[in-house]
Amino acid sequence: xxxDKIKKREPxxxxxxxxxxxxxxxxxxxxxxKDILYKDDVRKNYNICPNCGHYFxxxxxxxxxxxxxxxxxxxxxxxxxxxxxxxxxxxxxxxxTLREKTDLEEAVACGTGKIKGEDVVICIMxxxxxxxxxxxxxxxxxxxxxxxxxxxxxxxxxxxVSGGARMQExxxxxxxxxxxxxxxxxxxxxxxxxxxxxxxPTYGGVTASFASLGDIILAEPGAMIGFAGPRVIEQTxxxxxxxxxxxAEFLLDHGFxxxxxxxxDMKETLYKLIQYHKGGEA
Amino acid sequence: MGKEISAWEKVEIARNPKRKTSLDYINSIFDDFIExxxxxxxxxxxxxxxxxxxxxxxxxxIIAEQKGRTTKENIERNxxxxxxxxxRKAIRFMKQAEKFNRPVITFxxxxxxxxxxxAEERGQGEAIAKSMxxxxxxxxxxxxxxxxxxxxxxxxxxxxxxxxFMLENAIYSILSPEGYSSIxxxxxxxxxxxxxxxxxxxxxxxxxxxxxxxxxxxxxxxxEDFAKVSDDIKKEIKKEISRMKKLSKDDVIEERYSKFxxxxxxxxx
Ligand SMILES: [Zn+2]
Numbered sequence: 001x002x003x004d005k006i007k008k009r010e011p012x013x014x015x016x017x018x019x020x021x022x023x024x025x026x027x028x029x030x031x032x033x034k035d036i037l038y039k040d041d042v043r044k045n046y047n048i049c050p051n052c053g054h055y056f057x058x059x060x061x062x063x064x065x066x067x068x069x070x071x072x073x074x075x076x077x078x079x080x081x082x083x084x085x086x087x088x089x090x091x092x093x094x095x096x097t098l099r100e101k102t103d104l105e106e107a108v109a110c111g112t113g114k115i116k117g118e119d120v121v122i123c124i125m126x127x128x129x130x131x132x133x134x135x136x137x138x139x140x141x142x143x144x145x146x147x148x149x150x151x152x153x154x155x156x157x158x159x160x161v162s163g164g165a166r167m168q169e170x171x172x173x174x175x176x177x178x179x180x181x182x183x184x185x186x187x188x189x190x191x192x193x194x195x196x197x198x199x200x201p202t203y204g205g206v207t208a209s210f211a212s213l214g215d216i217i218l219a220e221p222g223a224m225i226g227f228a229g230p231r232v233i234e235q236t237x238x239x240x241x242x243x244x245x246x247x248a249e250f251l252l253d254h255g256f257x258x259x260x261x262x263x264x265d266m267k268e269t270l271y272k273l274i275q276y277h278k279g280g281e282a
Numbered sequence: 283m284g285k286e287i288s289a290w291e292k293v294e295i296a297r298n299p300k301r302k303t304s305l306d307y308i309n310s311i312f313d314d315f316i317e318x319x320x321x322x323x324x325x326x327x328x329x330x331x332x333x334x335x336x337x338x339x340x341x342x343x344i345i346a347e348q349k350g351r352t353t354k355e356n357i358e359r360n361x362x363x364x365x366x367x368x369x370r371k372a373i374r375f376m377k378q379a380e381k382f383n384r385p386v387i388t389f390x391x392x393x394x395x396x397x398x399x400x401a402e403e404r405g406q407g408e409a410i411a412k413s414m415x416x417x418x419x420x421x422x423x424x425x426x427x428x429x430x431x432x433x434x435x436x437x438x439x440x441x442x443x444x445x446x447f448m449l450e451n452a453i454y455s456i457l458s459p460e461g462y463s464s465i466x467x468x469x470x471x472x473x474x475x476x477x478x479x480x481x482x483x484x485x486x487x488x489x490x491x492x493x494x495x496x497x498x499x500x501x502x503x504x505x506e507d508f509a510k511v512s513d514d515i516k517k518e519i520k521k522e523i524s525r526m527k528k529l530s531k532d533d534v535i536e537e538r539y540s541k542f543x544x545x546x547x548x549x550x551x
């Protein structure tokens with residue numbers, strides 16, 4: 001079903017240079033249908049399995065290409081690094097290696113851009129950087145972006161993907177939940193639109209802060225979303241989890257998201273929602 | 283008081299089932315405590331206790347995570363691990379506090395929000411996020427006191443305060459040392475080492491500006507010590523409330539905002 005729709009998509013999604021999209025040479029195995037796929041076919045198909053419709057994770061560059069008008073993205077000029085508050089020996093080295101390996105600065109990219117001509121502040125998280133975990137840099141960048149949205153009177157869009165808190169930063173990571181959430185109270189008071197888009201996986205401290213506070217919350221099909229991880233829940237209750245537990249569809253059923261949107265429709269949906277929240281008559 | 287003990291020893295003290303619970307402190311600090319129940323939506327989740335109390339003529343709204351001592355109590359209290367309804371009950375009382383212009387005092391003592399099927403079905407993440415959101419914008423002063431275990435988002439959910447106090451041997455952390463070592467090092471047996479690394483003691487958290495005041499306590503609390511510790515907390519509450527009552531409502535919100543806004547631990551690259 002999803003596959004049919006996707007095959008009919010218009011061509012022209014640009015390939016971007018990235019060495020972390022698909023790890024094994026020219027081929028990739030689908031987690032869902034176990035089919036071995038030619039990675040160019042997956043790439044051309046919005047990072048979706050052409051065989052079964054399974055959504056592969058999408059990195060920042062590709063997401064920007066998909067959502068933001070070409071040439072309009074301007075990153076916020078923040079060049080921040082953690083103080084390594086717990087003094088873990090291998091953490092700074094790990095960050096350095098990751099930065100070199102992935103071309104990413106951190107687990108989120110933030111800036112301004114246009115969506116079909118509409119100005120927005122946009123934050124895109126990336127699971128390729130310590131599982132999109134939220135440390136002080138991520139918390140600061142998200143908070144700064146919220147403050148910029150207020151200053152520039154623009155809608156805010158955040159694509160979430162995260163395993164939750166950044167363990168290596170301990171309590172400082174935890175506090176980013178309060179910091180980002182408090183900033184959102186100001187965006188709310190300013191009457192500005194915040195659309196939260198949940199992608200696979202969104203968990204822990206990110207689910208329990210900014211990701212769950214959108215005026216509108218969208219999700220990609222099949223995305224796993226929750227507070228506690230499935231293994232922790234299984235261990236606690238001593239039984240296995242029901243089919244479909246913590247999927248985007250499960251959250252939609254239980255009333256915690258507004259809409260599930262396919263990748264090919266995401267940009268248009270965001271555009272329409274932004275249009276609905278522009279000025280208008282009182 | 284004051285003898286240096288290891289972080290892991292503090293974890294054990296904080297978790298000791300004989301340790302004083304929130305209700306012990308509430309009854310000792312406040313006069314005329316009246317517990318009020320329910321989230322008006324689904325149920326009365328008993329891992330968080332809410333109600334009204336007073337110190338002298340000053341009324342307070344009280345929100346507290348409550349552990350049990352006996353097995354029976356712990357089952358009733360879900361071992362102090364709140365379900366979403368607890369946070370929604372807390373939100374209800376925060377909003378009433380604002381309406382009736384009462385300061386809010388919260389007591390933090392939890393292993394974390396409950397990881398269960400029902401909790402996820404009813405939006406545990408949303409409940410925690412919303413609780414912090416409502417707390418961040420309250421127009422009345424808020425003080426939180428970490429009295430035992432303050433673990434993860436389940437603790438912070440009721441910890442977005444103007445001032446955070448912490449008992450000397452309480453702990454406050456991103457998750458349990460056991461969870462931390464198994465996630466970060468894939469080795470749950472290194473929990474003692476994790477406890478030392480995590481900066482979960484009152485002293486460490488004070489230096490990180492996560493908490494604002496350490497309340498001294500002995501390692502083994504006798505009844506007369508408990509009266510003294512309660513009294514110290516009461517004095518600090520009175521001091522802070524009389525200070526904050528002189529602030530405008532906007533300044534009360536702004537003070538709370540800055541506290542969390544400024545937890546950065548960042549350097550320029
Ligand atoms: Zn597939």
